[in-house]
Amino acid sequence: MRSKIIIIISIFLLSPLSRAQQVEFFGYYEPQFLGIAVNDGSIHLFTNKLRIDLQSTGYENVTFAANFDFINYSGLKTWNFLYFVPDDIAASVHPTLHNYYRFTYNDSIFLDNAYVKITFPLFDLTLGRQQISLGTGYVWNPTDLFNYKSLTDPTYEQPGHDAFRLDAPLSSRFNFSLLYGPEKDWKSSKKLARIKGGLGHFDFSAIFIEMREESTDSFIEYWFGSEVNNYRRRLFGGDMVGEVLGLGIWGEFAYNRLEDRDNFNEIDAGLDYTLDNGLYLLAEYYHNERAKNDYREFDLDDWLEYFMAESKTISRDNLYFYLDYPLTDLIHMNNSIVGSLNDGSFALIPGLNYSFRQNIDIDLFLNLNLGEDLKAYTAEQGQGGILRMRIYF
Amino acid sequence: MVLKEFFKIIMLAPIISNSGHSQELTADDIIRRFNDLMTQPTVKSISRMTITTTSGNKRDFVMESYSADRGDKNLIRYISPTRVKGQTILMLNNADDIWVYFPRTNRVRKLATHAKKQKMEGSDFSYEDMGSGDTWIDEFESTRLEDEEIGDIDCYKIELRKMPESQSGYSRLVMWIDKSNFMAVRIDYYDEDEPDLHLKRLVLSEIRDIDGIPTATRMAMTDIQDNTNTIMEYSEITYGAEIPSDLFTERGMKAK
Numbered sequence: 001m002r003s004k005i006i007i008i009i010s011i012f013l014l015s016p017l018s019r020a021q022q023v024e025f026f027g028y029y030e031p032q033f034l035g036i037a038v039n040d041g042s043i044h045l046f047t048n049k050l051r052i053d054l055q056s057t058g059y060e061n062v063t064f065a066a067n068f069d070f071i072n073y074s075g076l077k078t079w080n081f082l083y084f085v086p087d088d089i090a091a092s093v094h095p096t097l098h099n100y101y102r103f104t105y106n107d108s109i110f111l112d113n114a115y116v117k118i119t120f121p122l123f124d125l126t127l128g129r130q131q132i133s134l135g136t137g138y139v140w141n142p143t144d145l146f147n148y149k150s151l152t153d154p155t156y157e158q159p160g161h162d163a164f165r166l167d168a169p170l171s172s173r174f175n176f177s178l179l180y181g182p183e184k185d186w187k188s189s190k191k192l193a194r195i196k197g198g199l200g201h202f203d204f205s206a207i208f209i210e211m212r213e214e215s216t217d218s219f220i221e222y223w224f225g226s227e228v229n230n231y232r233r234r235l236f237g238g239d240m241v242g243e244v245l246g247l248g249i250w251g252e253f254a255y256n257r258l259e260d261r262d263n264f265n266e267i268d269a270g271l272d273y274t275l276d277n278g279l280y281l282l283a284e285y286y287h288n289e290r291a292k293n294d295y296r297e298f299d300l301d302d303w304l305e306y307f308m309a310e311s312k313t314i315s316r317d318n319l320y321f322y323l324d325y326p327l328t329d330l331i332h333m334n335n336s337i338v339g340s341l342n343d344g345s346f347a348l349i350p351g352l353n354y355s356f357r358q359n360i361d362i363d364l365f366l367n368l369n370l371g372e373d374l375k376a377y378t379a380e381q382g383q384g385g386i387l388r389m390r391i392y393f
Numbered sequence: 394m395v396l397k398e399f400f401k402i403i404m405l406a407p408i409i410s411n412s413g414h415s416q417e418l419t420a421d422d423i424i425r426r427f428n429d430l431m432t433q434p435t436v437k438s439i440s441r442m443t444i445t446t447t448s449g450n451k452r453d454f455v456m457e458s459y460s461a462d463r464g465d466k467n468l469i470r471y472i473s474p475t476r477v478k479g480q481t482i483l484m485l486n487n488a489d490d491i492w493v494y495f496p497r498t499n500r501v502r503k504l505a506t507h508a509k510k511q512k513m514e515g516s517d518f519s520y521e522d523m524g525s526g527d528t529w530i531d532e533f534e535s536t537r538l539e540d541e542e543i544g545d546i547d548c549y550k551i552e553l554r555k556m557p558e559s560q561s562g563y564s565r566l567v568m569w570i571d572k573s574n575f576m577a578v579r580i581d582y583y584d585e586d587e588p589d590l591h592l593k594r595l596v597l598s599e600i601r602d603i604d605g606i607p608t609a610t611r612m613a614m615t616d617i618q619d620n621t622n623t624i625m626e627y628s629e630i631t632y633g634a635e636i637p638s639d640l641f642t643e644r645g646m647k648a649k
Contacts, residue, residue: 026475057649124644131499157497169644196643201490203503241503246560248505274507276585329446329515329621355515358452359474392475 027052027067028392038083038382044075045105051112066114072107079103085303086373086380092300101304113160123168129160132179134194134207135252135268136241139320139338140286140312142254142266143207143237146190148309151320151338152349152365152386163190173198181211187232188212202242209235215310232259237266248272256290264289266312282322291316295343295375315340315376330355338377345371345378359392420535423549426575427568428530430606432464437634438627439472444516445622454514459636466641467524470649477514481646484524487531489560491520494646501643510562510585517593517614517623521562532559533566540572543579547572555585564588574607576600591617604632 030049035042050070057063081101082090093101115128135141139154147158163181170176174197181190189211196205214229237254252268270284292298293316306314319341324334332353339346351365366385371377442454455472467484471477479496491504509521521528529535533553541550548569555561562585569579578597584590593616597609612625639645 026478028475063649119648133498133500136503155495155498167644169639169642172638172642175643201506243505246505246507248503248507272505274511276510278511328448329444329619330448330450355452359476361476 022058023054023056025052025054026393028390030388030390032386032388034384034386036382036384038380038384043079043083043382045077046074047105048072061119063117063119064115065117067112068109069112070109073105077105079105081304081307084307084381085300086298086378088374089298089300089303111160115160123166126163126165126167129162130165131158132161132163132165132192133158134239136203136239136250137252137268137284137286138250138270138272138282138322139284140252140266140268140288140318142252142268142286142288142312143209143235143239145209145211145213145233145235148312151336151347152351152367153363161190170195173203183212200242202240204238204240206238207235208237209233213310215305231261233257246273266290278326280322280324282320284320284322286313286318286320288313288316288318293317293342295340295345298374298376313340313376315342315345317341318376340371340376343371343375345369345375347371347377356389361390363388363390418537418549420537420551421530423537423551423570423575424529424535424553424568427570427577428527430574430576430608432460432527433606433632434461434463435632435634435636436460437629437631437636439629440625440627442514442516442518443624443626444514445624447619447621452515454516459640461636461638461641464524464527468641468645469523471514479649482513482520482523483641483643483646484520485641487528488521488524491524492643492646494643496647499647501646506560509560517616517619517621518625519562522595522614528559528561529553529566532556532561538567541569543569546578548578554588561585563592571600574600576607576609593617599626603630606632 028051030051032047032049034045034047048071051067053065053067055063055065079102080098081103082093082098111129113129113131115126115130117124117126132146134144134146139149139151141147141149146161150156161181163179165177165179168176174195177192177194177196179190179192183189191210192208194205194207196203211233212230213233234257235254236257237252239250239252241250243249249271250269254266255263256266257263265287266289267287268284270282272280272282274280288311290311291313292302295315298314302314305311317340319339321337322334324332327333334351334353336349337346338349347370348368349365351363354362356362364385364387368383369377369379369381371379373380438458440456440458442456444452446452454474454477457470457472459468460466465485465487467488468481470481471479481494483492484490488509489506491508492501493504494501510519512518513520513523533555536552536554538550538552541548548571551568551570553566553568555564563582564585565583565588567581568577570577576597580595581591582593582595584592593614596613597611599611600607600609602608608630610627610630614623616622640648
């Protein structure tokens with residue numbers, strides 16, 4: 001696979017076609033060190049990531065874009081989910097089953113995005129592996145079933161998804177989108193319809209998504225395989241963004257209808273403001289009926305679903321605060337607090353961003369879980385930090 | 394009839410004339426003339442923005458800009474550096490509505506009005522400075538002060554004070570406008586809450602005649618409080634270019 005991709009890139013780079021069609025190459029190199037203190041020990045993982053983007057706009061009304069990611073890891077590459085769940089819950093797993101919860105960070109080269117966008121007078125057609133970004137929330141997006149945002153860095157780029165997408169403008173501020181994400185058959189494939197509009201200082205949208213998904217059930221998966229847990233999910237939702245009295249506000253709502261399972265609602269609401277001294281403040285609330293509101297009922301599957309990003313939170317009602325302040329014109333300090341309103345536990349995520357050179361950024365994040373045992377943001381999940389440099393070219 | 398027309402021209406000449414009869418022009422007249430220069434029906438440009446930070450570091454940005462409806466609609470797309478390449482800012486309604494498109498996440502984010510006052514990509518220009526359209530006329534009251542010379546340029550000096558309903562981030566502005574061509578050569582910006590606190594100074598220079606329109610091809614904005622400086626230099630400016638209206642939409646932001 002790796003050699004095939006290198007050959008494809010080489011052919012593209014050397015091809016007279018690439019020069020004739022005004023292909024641009026750019027990207028970044030990103031070394032990252034991750035350290036976590038957990039279970040009286042520590043984990044170190046060093047990651048090298050090289051992303052190469054190419055974009056061709058040589059044909060009128062046709063854009064081709066792609067990016068390849070090369071990622072390798074060193075340090076402790078094989079982890080176990082049980083390191084991060086509360087000790088009492090990990091202890092409930094029989095030692096002979098511990099290996100079942102292991103996962104390994106494997107070196108990889110993959111095609112993250114590759115799509116062609118054709119612009120017609122009345123609509124745009126995008127075919128191929130592409131980013132699909134939905135919703136107005138900063139940390140949580142109930143209407144986005146395609147991506148999962150990291151609490152430490154919600155703005156980090158998301159992976160591409162195979163899809164055929166049609167976007168049709170209906171007026172200057174209204175547009176309509178249809179998306180089909182092919183899987184093995186029609187029934188399994190992802191379908192999306194969305195209408196987005198604007199009125200005054202507000203934008204809003206209504207969305208429908210149908211897809212099949214899997215959820216983690218440690219017992220069933222171990223004995224019967226994951227197919228058992230594959231079910232249909234239909235989402236009916238909407239979002240809005242605008243402002244009231246100078247405050248930026250946004251909201252998202254999703255009603256999730258599941259096959260053979262309990263339906264559930266998700267609500268997200270947030271606001272932000274920037275003070276004259278440059279201090280940016282943001283607050284966001286997320287209600288997730290899929291999650292439990294009593295931490296004493298959290299079981300292994302709840303934790304696994306959370307770590308596998310099948311549920312966006314483990315706790316039902318969550319609050320997120322974020323502030324960003326420019327210490328100098330090149331250094332920004334930020335701090336997030338994410339907490340559960342149900343059990344009162346919380347985590348602190350302080351960070352620094354330094355614009356070291358024109359095309360070099362350095363980021364430092366810490367993730368300090370400060371909650372009591374068994375709670376949503378329990379200290380038993382460990383305390384970690386990320387030091388990351390990104391060099392754009 | 395011909396004689397009548399001749400007399401009409403003679404009578405009107407002192408009012409029309411740009412120089413030597415400045416006492417007849419009110420502050421409103423002068424600001425409108427300057428505003429007309431700055432808010433052409435359509436403008437397309439490529440510019441380089443160089444930010445000098447407090448520590449003396451420099452950051453260079455190259456961007457293409459499109460403006461329509463006399464500055465009411467503005468779109469700015471970064472060409473370089475790679476860190477922000479493709480990032481696009483759409484400003485409508487004199488920058489009362491701002492959207493930013495981030496190509497790395499394929500996400501469009503709508504900014505609230507408070508963002509108008511914020512620095513654009515860390516520069517000394519705010520979003521409001523870049524997309525204010527007719528704000529100087531619609532949201533400020535102008536008063537003519539005593540004429541002054543800036544260097545060897547004879548200037549009208551005008552003070553603009555914010556109207557109560559305005560959402561501008563400045564309480565007042567003071568402009569020095571060249572009597573010969575009605576192009577401002579200096580603008581001072583004052584704090585929203587403290588009208589005596591001098592925040593920034595914009596110096597417009599290298600004024601060239603492009604399609605008969607005097608155009609400042611170099612603008613230097615200095616933040617007096619932070620001691621930082623941003624220079625905007627235009628390499629290409631086209632007036633009256635045909636700009637499709639759907640450029641100023643979400644589709645237009647994602648067009649490249």
